[in-house]
Amino acid sequence: QKEVEQDPGPLSVPEGAIVSLNCTYSxxxxxxxxxxxxxxxxxxxxxxxxxxxGNKEDGRFTAQVDKSSKYISLFIRDxxxxxxxxxxxxxxxxxxxxxxxxxxxxxxxVVIP
Amino acid sequence: xxxxxxxxxxxxxxxxxxxxxRCDPISGHTALYWYRQSLGQGLEFLxxxxxxxxPDKSGLPSDRxxxxxxxxxxxxxxxxxxxxxxxxxxxxxxxxxxxxxxEAFFGQGTRLTVV
Numbered sequence: 047q048k049e050v051e052q053d054p055g056p057l058s059v060p061e062g063a064i065v066s067l068n069c070t071y072s073x074x075x076x077x078x079x080x081x082x083x084x085x086x087x088x089x090x091x092x093x094x095x096x097x098x099x100g101n102k103e104d105g106r107f108t109a110q111v112d113k114s115s116k117y118i119s120l121f122i123r124d125x126x127x128x129x130x131x132x133x134x135x136x137x138x139x140x141x142x143x144x145x146x147x148x149x150x151x152x153x154x155x156v157v158i159p
Numbered sequence: 160x161x162x163x164x165x166x167x168x169x170x171x172x173x174x175x176x177x178x179x180x181r182c183d184p185i186s187g188h189t190a191l192y193w194y195r196q197s198l199g200q201g202l203e204f205l206x207x208x209x210x211x212x213x214p215d216k217s218g219l220p221s222d223r224x225x226x227x228x229x230x231x232x233x234x235x236x237x238x239x240x241x242x243x244x245x246x247x248x249x250x251x252x253x254x255x256x257x258x259x260x261x262e263a264f265f266g267q268g269t270r271l272t273v274v
Contacts, residue, residue: 052201080262089163089250089265090202134201136263146215147192147252147263151201 049073052135052150061159065122069135069150072116076137076148079111081120084132084152093133094120125157161185163266165251171272172241180236180269184253192254192263193226193236197247205249208234241273 052069059065067081077098082090094109096102096118102109110119118137122129135150164183172178184191193205204218208228219225223241228234238245248270252263 050201054201082265087270089267091265092262095262136202146204146207146218147202148204149194149202 049148050135050137050150052152054151054153056154056156058156058158059125061125061127061157063125063157065125065129065155065157066119067121067133067135067153067155068117068119069137070115070117071137071148073137073139073148074113074116075139076116077113078138078140079109079118080136080147081107081109082134082136082149084134086131090134122155125155127157127159130155130157163251163253163264165249165266165269167269168267169270169272171274174243174273175240177237177239178241178271180238180249180251180271182234182236182251182253182266184232184234184251185255185264186232188253188255188264189231190254190263191228191234192252193234194250194252195247196250196268202250205236238271241271243273246271246273 050071079096081094083093084090099113106123108121132152132154134152136147166181189210191208194202206226207215223239226236248268250268252265254263
């Protein structure tokens with residue numbers, strides 16, 4: 047079992063729809079959870095950052111973490127064509143000497159005008 | 160600089176040649192990561208530097224790969240005797256704190272093509 051599982055299937059949605067992405071993980075030591083957005087031929091940029099379980103909202107973006115289920119989600123409300131990108135989940139255990147970031151494979155999202 | 164800088168942005172090399180990829184992290188960031196991203200794949204961890212500690216080299220795919228970080232700042236990833244399967248985007252990231260809790264900032268990557 048991979049440490050982080052993210053179904054890499056592409057996702058096409060009409061403009062204005064809600065985009066729902068998720069990742070599962072197996073390492074119970076993970077406690078820092080991130081979502082990165084990556085445009086074509088660019089480096090990943092941090093979108094959302096969450097510590098431990100709970101929800102975090104930032105504008106149209108909501109990140110959810112359920113550590114008991116080892117499951118994290120990202121929701122994009124009122125999706126825009128500019129949201130078209132690949133979204134990668136990432137997580138780390140934190141702590142000195144244990145800061146490796148483990149990534150999912152990414153979801154390519156296309157928002158159709 | 161304001162962000163993580165990587166050079167070159169693109170590199171085409173012949174099979175069997177050695178290549179060096181450079182990363183300039185954000186000033187003051189103590190942690191530095193190298194990742195590799197192949198087409199349709201996620202980010203594959205290669206190596207992690209944290210301050211003066213021994214680097215975590217557990218992700219390096221073979222002994223043809225090595226990396227160093229001089230003076231706690233600039234890092235160089237070296238691939239010897241390149242193979243076609245080494246073709247990928249090599250990403251560098253830096254992070255501010257010793258113990259987790261902060262985001263990693265990525266550079267734009269070096270696109271390596273081995274022909």
